Structure formats: C-alpha cells, structure tokens
Amino acid sequence: MMNETKVSMIALSVDDREVLVPAGTTILDACKAAGVRIPTLCHLEGVCSNSSCGVCVVEVDGAKSLLRSCIQPAAAGMKVHSSGARVMRARRTVVELLLANHPDDCLSCLRNGTCELQSIAELMGVRRKAFPRTKKQGKLDAIGWGVVRDNDKCILCGRCVAVCKELQSVSAIDFAGRGIRSRIAPFLDKPLSESSCVSCGQCTVVCPTGALTERDETDEVFAAINDPSLTVIVQTAPAIRASLGEALGMPPGSLVTGQMAAALRRLGFDKVFDTQFSADLTIMEEGSELLSRLANKGTLPMITSCSPGWINFIETFYPELLPHLSTCKSPQQMFGSLAKSWWAQKMGVDPAKLVVVSIMPCTAKKVEAKRPEMRGAWEWWKDKGRSDAPFFDVDFALTTRELARMVRRAGIDFEALANEAFDDPLGASTGAATIFAATGGGMEAALRTAYEIATGKPLPSLELEVVRGFDGIREASLDVGGTQLRVAVAHTLKNARAILDDIVAGTSPYAFVEVMSCPGGCLGGGGQPVAPDWKKREKRRSAIYTEDRGLELRKSHENPAIQALYTEFLKKPLGHESHLLLHTHYASRTV
Ligand code: SF4
Numbered sequence: 001m002m003n004e005t006k007v008s009m010i011a012l013s014v015d016d017r018e019v020l021v022p023a024g025t026t027i028l029d030a031c032k033a034a035g036v037r038i039p040t041l042c043h044l045e046g047v048c049s050n051s052s053c054g055v056c057v058v059e060v061d062g063a064k065s066l067l068r069s070c071i072q073p074a075a076a077g078m079k080v081h082s083s084g085a086r087v088m089r090a091r092r093t094v095v096e097l098l099l100a101n102h103p104d105d106c107l108s109c110l111r112n113g114t115c116e117l118q119s120i121a122e123l124m125g126v127r128r129k130a131f132p133r134t135k136k137q138g139k140l141d142a143i144g145w146g147v148v149r150d151n152d153k154c155i156l157c158g159r160c161v162a163v164c165k166e167l168q169s170v171s172a173i174d175f176a177g178r179g180i181r182s183r184i185a186p187f188l189d190k191p192l193s194e195s196s197c198v199s200c201g202q203c204t205v206v207c208p209t210g211a212l213t214e215r216d217e218t219d220e221v222f223a224a225i226n227d228p229s230l231t232v233i234v235q236t237a238p239a240i241r242a243s244l245g246e247a248l249g250m251p252p253g254s255l256v257t258g259q260m261a262a263a264l265r266r267l268g269f270d271k272v273f274d275t276q277f278s279a280d281l282t283i284m285e286e287g288s289e290l291l292s293r294l295a296n297k298g299t300l301p302m303i304t305s306c307s308p309g310w311i312n313f314i315e316t317f318y319p320e321l322l323p324h325l326s327t328c329k330s331p332q333q334m335f336g337s338l339a340k341s342w343w344a345q346k347m348g349v350d351p352a353k354l355v356v357v358s359i360m361p362c363t364a365k366k367v368e369a370k371r372p373e374m375r376g377a378w379e380w381w382k383d384k385g386r387s388d389a390p391f392f393d394v395d396f397a398l399t400t401r402e403l404a405r406m407v408r409r410a411g412i413d414f415e416a417l418a419n420e421a422f423d424d425p426l427g428a429s430t431g432a433a434t435i436f437a438a439t440g441g442g443m444e445a446a447l448r449t450a451y452e453i454a455t456g457k458p459l460p461s462l463e464l465e466v467v468r469g470f471d472g473i474r475e476a477s478l479d480v481g482g483t484q485l486r487v488a489v490a491h492t493l494k495n496a497r498a499i500l501d502d503i504v505a506g507t508s509p510y511a512f513v514e515v516m517s518c519p520g521g522c523l524g525g526g527g528q529p530v531a532p533d534w535k536k537r538e539k540r541r542s543a544i545y546t547e548d549r550g551l552e553l554r555k556s557h558e559n560p561a562i563q564a565l566y567t568e569f570l571k572k573p574l575g576h577e578s579h580l581l582l583h584t585h586y587a588s589r590t591v
Pocket residue numbers: 102103104105106107109110111112113115116117118153209210211
C-alpha cells in the first residue's frame with residue numbers, strides 16, 4: 001500500500017469569503033481559490049516568483065504595510081482584502097511608474113493586443129503619464145534571426161531570466177547594472193546572437209511585454225506572395241493545428257487542421273503542404289539509422305535531431321556528444337530540400353524562383369533555416385549542372401503568432417472557414433507524424449515503425465502511454481525482435497542536461513533518446529501563443545492525440561506518398577539521394 005502524505009488545510013478569508021487551502025499556499029493562490037484574480041506582471045507559476053513588480057499587493061488585517069501576495073504564505077485565520085482603495089492606489093502607482101520609462105509604442109508594437117502591461121494599465125484605469133522618464137532609452141538587439149530584444153519595453157520582471165535558467169539551464173541572459181541602469185542583458189552586453197542563447201524562444205512566450213519577440217517576417221512573406229514571378233509554397237508543422245485557433249482567439253486545444261489549410265490558401269500560397277509529410281520521412285530515415293547503429297555497433301544512445309534549439313544547445317554545451325545525434329535533418333529542413341529538388345523537378349518549377357515558407361512553433365526554426373549547410377537542394381542542382389546563386393532550402397520560418405497576424409491582416413474570418421485538405425503529394429501524412437508535436441511523440445512514432453520493420457509484426461498497441469505525458473524524463477523498455485531496447489524521452493533543456501551528463505559519465509543505459517527543447521515539446525514551443533501554462537499545453541496535447549486516433553493511417557511507413565517517394569526517387573532509406581538531401585552534420589559552437 002502506498003504511503004499517503006496528509007496535507008493539512010487552513011481556513012482564511014478573502015474579501016470576507018472563507019476559503020480552505022493547503023498549508024503553505026501563497027496568498028495569491030488562496031485568492032485564486034476564492035475566485036479572486038490578483039494581477040501580476042512577474043509571477044510565473046512554477047518558474048518565477050521574485051516579487052519584483054509589486055502589482056500583486058493585498059491588504060491583510062493586522063499588517064502595517066501592503067503584502068506582495070505572490071510570495072507571502074497564507075495563514076490560518078488571515079483576513080485578506082484584495083481590492084480596497086489603498087490596494088488599488090498602490091497597484092496603480094506601480095503601473096504608472098513602469099509606464100514613466102516605457103515608450104508610447106503600442107500602435108506599432110508586436111504585442112499590441114496581447115501585452116500584459118497594456119491590459120494591466122487598462123485594468124488600473126491609467127489614462128495619462130503620471131511621472132517623468134528617469135531612464136535612458138534601452139537598446140534594440142535585432143541582429144539574430146530568432147529573437148529580437150527591445151530593452152526599452154522591458155519592465156525588469158525577471159521572467160525571461162528565470163525561464164532561461166530554470167527551465168532551459170542556459171542562463172544566456174541575466175540582470176545587469178543597478179538602479180536606473182538596471183537592465184536585462186547577455187554576458188558583457190553582447191547581442192543575443194553572440195551569447196549562449198539557443199534561440200528556443202521560451203523567453204518570448206513568457207515576457208509580459210514587447211521586450212522579447214520573434215523576428216517578424218510577415219511583410220517579406222506577403223511581398224513574396226504578391227510577386228507574380230515567384231512560386232510560393234507553405235508547410236505547417238504538426239503542432240500548429242493545435243495552437244493556431246488559440247492564437248486567433250479560439251479556446252486552447254481547438255483543432256483547426258482543415259481551417260488552417262483553407263486560411264493558407266486564402267492568403268495566396270500556391271500550394272499548401274504539411275511538414276507532417278517530412279515527419280513521416282524522418283521516421284523512415286531515423287528508424288533505419290537506429291537499426292543500422294544497433295546492428296553495426298554504432299554510437300549509442302542515438303539522440304533525435306528534430307528540435308533546433310536542442311541542436312544549438314548540444315553544439316554549445318556538449319560538443320563532445322555530437323556523434324550521438326541522428327544525422328537526420330529536422331522535418332522542416334527535409335521538406336525544404338525535397339521541395340526545391342525532387343518536387344521542383346517533377347513540377348517543372350525553377351528552384352531559384354521557388355519560395356518555401358514554414359509555419360513553425362519555434363523561433364529556433366528561423367535560425368535553423370539560415371544555417372549555411374541547409375542548402376541541400378542548391379547543392380543537388382549544382383551537381384546536375386545548374387549555376388544558381390546559393391539559395392536556402394527554407395526561405396522563411398514563421399511562428400504560429402506570425403501566421404495568426406497574417407490571417408488577421410488579410411481580414412480572413414478564420415472561424416467561419418470550411419475545412420480544406422492539404423495539397424498532394426507533400427501534404428499526405430499519418431497519425432505518427434501528428435504526434436511529433438508532443439514530447440514523446442517522435443519516439444512513439446519511431447517505435448511504431450522500427451518495431452514493425454525489425455520484427456515483421458505491428459506493435460501490440462499503438463498507444464505507447466509510457467512515453468506520453470509531461471514528466472520531465474520518461475523511459476521505456478521494449479523487446480524488439482529479441483533485443484531489449486531501452487529508450488528515454490526528455491523535454492526542456494534542463495531535463496536533457498541530466499541525460500547528457502549520464503552519457504558523459506558512461507552510465508547511460510539507453511539505446512535511443514528523444515529530446516525536445518520546449519516544455520511539452522513543440523506544442524509548448526517558443527513561437528506558440530504567449531502566456532502559456534500547463535493547462536493550455538495539456539489541451540493542445542489532447543488535441544494532437546485526438547487527431548492521431550481519428551486517422552486511418554497511424555504509422556509512417558504506411559504513408560503512400562512516402563512509399564511512392566522511395567519508389568520513384570530515394571530508392572531506400574539512407575541511400576545516396578537521402579544522404580545528399582535529408583542528412584546533415586553538426587559543429588561545436590563556441591561563444
Ligand atoms: S510592450 Fe505593451 S505597453 Fe509597451 S508598447 Fe508594446 S504593447 Fe504597448
């Protein structure tokens with residue numbers, strides 16, 4: 001029988017209503033339990049509670065000063081008042097002081113409409129600048145491809161610092177300076193792109209303001225669509241179908257696969273394809289690579305390579321472990337190189353006039369698309385005698401948030417759209433590709449195929465519950481044709497670090513490891529709707545598995561378009577064309 005820890009409960013009153021909460025609960029959470037929402041700009045459940053903003057103050061009978069509810073524990077018999085005149089005056093003054101040093105840029109700010117500072121200012125009834133500016137204007141850091149930092153909009157809440165350190169164990173940014181010179185900065189005030197930042201974008205989803213955002217490329221994509229000399233095609237990552245609706249105001253977890261395809265067509269893309277096609281292809285190549293490493297005593301554990309923030313991380317912090325990475329490009333890049341080689345040739349499209357746009361859950365995808373080695377199709381055509389100026393396989397990687405902005409700008413009534421299908425052949429996929437969006441999904445998809453290839457029999461159950469869920473590290477053991485295969489799944493870079501440390505120490509028991517940079521996997525990516533929490537991530541996850549269960553084909557090797565691709569062009573996994581177009585190499589990054 002399991003030991004049950006008894007949690008003692010305490011009673012207190014919030015605005016004269018009694019509430020019962022576990023001992024140790026903060027006043028902020030006790031108020032939440034009483035149905036009272038206290039505003040805050042710095043608190044982030046489970047990650048950041050540094051009480052820096054001071055917006056969450058409440059009055060407590062017997063206390064001389066107002067208390068910051070996010071760090072103050074509730075006590076039995078406490079009488080809390082959440083919205084008296086003194087509290088409201090204090091909160092308003094805090095916001096007015098923040099606005100004194102804040103630019104009046106709302107109309108042109110990427111966070112206009114989703115900015116927490118803007119909402120709180122409105123909530124507090126702030127209608128004018130009450131105090132003069134005391135700080136010098138902050139610096140704009142817009143050098144890198146992934147994340148843009150506008151320190152003038154920073155309110156020093158510390159959420160980005162906490163997420164970067166606690167969730168990702170990267171610590172690329174920290175508080176610097178004192179007093180009016182306080183700022184958030186990478187080491188030595190260098191640009192983010194010259195720091196240890198891995199471009200995961202997690203800081204952009206938690207930043208309450210427009211101080212940290214993705215590099216917006218929507219203007220460039222609209223311009224390409226409107227250029228009649230170009231063919232512009234689009235691919236959408238598995239996670240976008242479970243988050244685009246949310247970014248457009250629908251409830252979290254809304255599954256909008258068909259409406260998304262319809263909206264992309266309305267935006268003017270010439271073909272609407274699906275990154276899930278190349279996720280299925282990744283499984284064919286990656287599964288074959290694993291079986292080959294197992295048979296030939298190759299470097300184990302093999303670690304997945306789909307998540308570019310993760311690739312940046314291992315290249316920066318564990319370069320000695322690079323041989324463990326699968327050589328497979330990510331599905332985004334496999335798609336781009338195939339589209340500009342095989343598909344362009346098949347369709348008679350000039351690859352130099354073909355623009356590939358990706359819709360991705362992640363800011364690291366923008367950086368990945370600009371890696372110099374991601375010009376597989378250009379190299380392929382060069383071998384065939386063409387002499388184009390170098391071009392990338394993927395031209396623009398937009399986040400979910402950018403696509404939502406494009407849909408709004410084009411005046412598309414998204415919710416009223418009828419479902420449409422993706423175009424063939426690069427739009428065909430299976431349920432195995434859909435679950436790539438979730439942590440553990442790539443592993444589950446790989447095992448569905450690798451098990452069947454190795455044993456000649458399908459997995460006894462397609463629902464591999466053991467690798468699902470949000471525990472930081474999950475492991476499983478599977479009998480694959482007489483060989484016991486031990487596998488592990490990790491999400492967030494902090495959890496990945498634990499697995500890597502075991503590999504360095506020579507104590508890792510695994511043959512195959514999946515790592516995704518972001519909490520929950522791509523569904524919690526740094527390009528997804530802002531202000532995420534575990535409830536929203538769970539809803540997105542549930543939508544993904546619902547889609548998988550509803551599909552007729554749920555194993556990558558059953559995708560008929562993938563089978564045709566191998567028959568017609570690639571011939572076999574890990575073959576000559578695959579190596580040219582679908583595989584890559586990695587390099588140590590020094591900062
Ligand atoms: S960060 Fe918020 S308050 Fe500041 S300019 Fe942008 S939208 Fe306005």
